[in-house]
Amino acid sequence: MKRLQWPRWMPVDPYIVLLLATMGVAALLPARGVAADGVSALATTAVAFLFFLYGARLSTREALDGLRHWRLHLTILGCTFVLFPLLGLAAQVLVPVLLDDALHRGLLFLTLVPSTIQSSIAFTSIARGNVPAAICAGSFSSLAGIVVTPLLAAVLLGGQFGGGQGFSGDAVLKIVLQLLVPFLAGQLLRRWIGGFVVRHRALLSLVDRGAILLVVYSAFSQGMVRGVWGQVSAVRLVELIAVEAVLLAVVLAATWYGAKALRFGREDRVAIQFAGSTKSLAAGLPMASVLFGAEAALAVLPLMLFHQMQLMVAAVIARRRERDPLPAEEAHPHAASGHR
Incomplete structure (x- = not known):
């Protein structure tokens, strides 16, 4: 029986529909009390x-090969943890005209979050870019973000963490235990389970999306119970989306043309653009829950909106890049067309 697929002409990715549906369920049926504790524990486990x-998928050889391409990874890390935060700081001039303090705090936090792994790999593959580089870049960014994101948050956000732990030894330890320790465990067990994980990529994708949906439901439920959504008007929401659209456009242009100025080849430029312009919900949401506590729901709203926006825009760009002629195809168009 043929598997049902999402129509290619549909403008909205099915995962975005699931995200919106999850937010709607949390608004109508938020988890409370013991149920909220159970959902939070399940999300943490997922x-x-x-x-x-992730750790089981990344081979040691890929990691070592990736380290040799240090210019590419330094460029991506620079985009993720330098360019993005500078743009987030610059957005302070928009307060209070387009953003209020709480939304700017969330916007600034999203600029501190590491890059995605799954999305950057998928889009790089579609656009015929350097996939091994995207795998390593996403993994390196996530690992660096475990320490760099809380450090940057401590410096740039200061005492604006609300009811969370803020930056502290306990907060960093909690993030390390939730993200880094499982990654290292996967690396250690890769010898026995790595082949299975690589062969069943759909499992990784399912866990990736399922974990994010659980964390989104948990965060939005907390927001509903505490009444934080009443703090955001429809006008402010539209203004936030407009600001994030400009942010994404600036970063996409900077990563593509900046990589060209640095004399990277096309495949590397593709990897730099997708790994350097995306932000990870899977890493950002648990970090926000630790750092912001009761205010995490409002703090992650800009990140959630940006994540959905980046998926839609990156999908369009990846499909356009897929049709770009490669250098070899430009030199031998007839030979290239025979392989398509």
Whole structure:
């Protein structure tokens, strides 16, 4: 029986529909009391399992090969942890005209979050870019973000963490236990389970998306119970989306043309653009829950909106890049067309 597929002409990715549906369920039926504790524990476990699978998927050889391409990885890390935060700081001028303090705090936090792994790999593959580089870049960014994101948050956000732990030894330890330890465990067990994980990529994708949906439901439920959504008007929401659209456009242009100025080849430029312009919900949401506590739901709203936006825009760009002629195809168009 032929598997049902999402129509290619549909403008909205099915995962975005699931995200919106999850937000709607949390608004109508938020988890409370013991149920909220159970959902939170389940979400934490799912994210830990996700990073365990990330570790099991990344081979030591890929990691070592990736380290040799240090210019590419430094460029991506620079985009993720330098360019993005600078743009987030610059957005302060939009307060209070387009953003209020709480939304700017969330916007600034999203600029501190590491890059995605799954999305950057998928889009790089579609666009015929350097997939091994995207795998390593996403993994390196996530590992660096475990320490770099809380450090940057401590410096740039200061005492604006609300009811969370903020930056502290306990907060960093909690993030390390949830993200880094499972990743290292996956690396250690890769010899025995790595082949299975690589062969069943759909499992990683399912856990990736399922973990994010659980964390989104948990965060939005907390927001509903505490009444934080009443703090955001429809006008402010539209203004936030407009600001994030500009942010994404600036970063996409900077990663593509900046990589060209640095004399990277086409395949590397593709990897730099997708790994350097995306932000990870899987890493950002658990970090926000630790750092912001009761205010995490409002703090992650900009990140959630940006994540959905980046998926839609990156999908369009990846499909356009897929049709770009490669250098070899430009030199031998007839030979290239025979392989398509």
